[in-house]
Amino acid sequence: MNILLISIIVIIFLIITGLLGYLGWRNTKNEADYLLAGRKTHPVIMAISYGATFISTAAIIGFGGAAAVFGMGILWLTFLNIIIGIFIAFVVFGKRTRKIGHNLDAHTFPELLGKRYDSRFLQVASGLLIFFSMPLYAGSVIIGGASFIAQTFGINYEIALFFFVAVVAVYVVMGGLKGVMYTDAFQGSVMFIGMFILLVFTYVKLGGVVSAHQALTNLAPEAVKVWGGAGHRGWTEMPSLGSVFWWQLVSTIVMGVGIGVLAQPQLAVRFMTVKSDRELNRGVLIGGVFILMMTGVGFVVGALTNVYFFNNPDFNVISIVAAGKKVDNIIPLYITKAMPAWFTAVFMVTLLAAAMSTLSSQFHTMGTSFGRDFMEKGLGIKSKNSLLSTKISMSFTIVFSTVIAYYLPKFFEQGSAIIAIGTAIFFGLCASTFLPLYIGALFSKRVTKEAAIAGFFVGLSVSLFWLVFVHVKESAPLGLCKVIFGVDSLGGKSILQQVDPLIIALPLSSLTTIVTSLFTKKIDKKHLDTCFYGVK
Amino acid sequence: MLGIKDFWVFFAYFGSIAGALVCVAYGIINWN
Incomplete structure (x- = not known):
């Protein structure tokens, strides 16, 4: 790997990112600029920013590696990401979020929920949940970014972690959401180009689309040999219905992330940054293609790496064996071995862009949740310069996330699997807690x-209980279930231990919301009229 | 089907492409 070439490309990338962050700072004059990018963001910038925030290194490296294990069935997540994460999110949720958010002068996702239900308590509780749980997700992204910087440049992990966080922190704290969205748009464009080249190179290398797929289909006996007992039937087939692999693929990966995207605070706030539905309509065009190029390419290439490694005389084994049984090493190994040297440098910047664009939005969302939703609205601490207090809160949450990122690998002691675990936990938690009341806030006057x-x-509470005591992927490394009950999971040996918390918690929280609405006092009609003014 | 054995995987593959095309069509039709 040519360190000089990579260094030059990374430096150019950082200079452009810095200039765009500076542009965001120059154009930030007031609180609406800092929190909502002035509410008149260009649709292309909004859509790419949404996509780049959504897609982190976990999606490309973590889930791309997972595709090498589960196969092309993981493309159901791409399908859901486009249909639910883009089309339904923009057209159905986005338009009402923008309009109701504007009617209520909401600047953050918790503020939207709090004002819609006329409950300061709900705003504070939502803000605190984001403040305490999002660092786990941000920590996962920091670990992914810092690990890859450390490996690429051969530097100490702690130095890489500090450098990575410091660069993102400067333009987020100074530039606010404008700085975040300008840099997101640039970073998203870099990601798009990198993934497009990766797709073309892979299909050409494997003899074309049909030949590549057929070669993967022919490898099915190799998959059955390794994972047949868990339900694997080959990389171009879905796992056996109800098997361990089926539950992991469908409940955690496809449903957990595919539905969880609707209730992500850092994504929902994007809808409040545009001034009309027209921008959202235009954003759909960009968003759909962007997500297809990110997750679609990552998952297809991930599965096809099996063909490359198996047919390569240097390996003659499937991807997971070639990568030393480390899922997160599959894509980087494939890039290093199968792609030309110059593309390795391009792909490194693609990963850096993916990590930075997600992390910047996480920092912004955590900072506003703590500063505006908890300190200002909850504790009533209102300074003369609320912009300054938001910046101070943001700096505090950045330090908090960095500390978590530093200690998380030491706590779990299982390396990079933390990246996927941290991401899945946060997505599932958001869906289970926010989705029923978010849907109620936008579509029902009865809740x-x-x-x-x-x-x-x-x-x-159901999500946390299931995470700590039943879902073995988290309950085993957490160890609390073992301490109290002497077993890794209360699910015993049954399939329950493979069922994602979302599958249990989301129906229960939805049912609770509906049933409680039947027996409690309706919200004042005048307030509802204000909320839904002009909503079609 | 184009080298993919399982209909449901084939559906996810082309459904994703079709979904992106629907997004493009929607964006163009509702551009203004």
Whole structure:
């Protein structure tokens, strides 16, 4: 790997990122600029920013590696990402979020929920949930970014971690959401080009689309040999219905992330940054193609790496064996071995862009949740310069996330699997706690304040219980279940231990929200008229 | 089907492409 070439490309990338961050800082004059990018963001910038925030290194490296194990069935997640994460999110959720958010003068996702249900408590609770749980997700992204910087440049992990966080922190704290979205748009464009080249190179290398797929289909006996007992039937087939592999693929990867995207605070706030539905309509065009090029390419290439490694005389084994049984090493190994040297440098910058664009939005969302939703609205601490207090809160949350990123690998002691675990936990937690009341806030006048609060806490408590005591992927490394009950999971040897918390918590929190609404007092009609003014 | 054995995987592969094309069509039709 040519370190000089990579260094030059990375430096150019960082200079452009820095200039765009500076542009964001120059154009930030007030609180609306800092929190909502002035509410008149260009649709192309908004859509690419949404996509680049959504797709982190976990999606390309973590889930791309998972595709090498599960096969092309993981493309159901791409399908859901496009249909739910883009089309339904923009057209159905986005338009109402923008309009109701504007009617209520909401600047953050918790503020939207709090004002819609006329509950300061809900705003504070939502803000605190984001503040305490998002560092786990941000920590995962930091670990992914810092690990790859350390490996690429052969430097100490701690130095890489500090450098990575410092660069992102400067332009987020100074430039606010404008700085974040300008840099996101540039970083998203870099990601798009990198993934497009990767797709073309891979299909050409494997003899074309049909030949590549057929070669992968012919490798099925190799997959059955390794994972047949868990339900694997080959990389171009879905796992056996109800098997361990089927539950992992469908409940955690496809459903967990595919549905969880709807209730992501850092994504929902994007809808409030544009000034009309027209921008959202235009954003759909960009978003659909962007997500196809990110997850679609990552998953297809991930599965096809098996053909490359198996047919390569240097390996003659499937991807997971070639990568030393480390899922997160599959894509980097493939890039290093199968792609030309110059593309290795391009792909490194693609990964850096993916990590930075996600992390910047996480920092911004955590900072506003703590500063505006908790300190200002919850504790009533209102300074003369609320922009400065938001910046101070943001700096505090950045330090908090960095500390978590530093200690997380030491706590779990299982390396890079933390990246996927941290991401999946946060997506599932958001869906279980926020989704029922978010849907109620946008589409129903019947959901009451008490029902929203009840649904929130049922979703939160059931999710946490299932994570700590049943879902073996988290309960085993956490160890609390082992300490109290002497087993890794209360699910015993049954399939329950493979069922994602979302599958249990989301129906229960939805049911709680609906049932509680039937027995509690409706929200004042005048307030509802204000909320839904002009909503078609 | 184009080298993919399982219909449901084939559906996810081309469904994703079709989904992106629907997004493009929607964006163009509703551009203004």
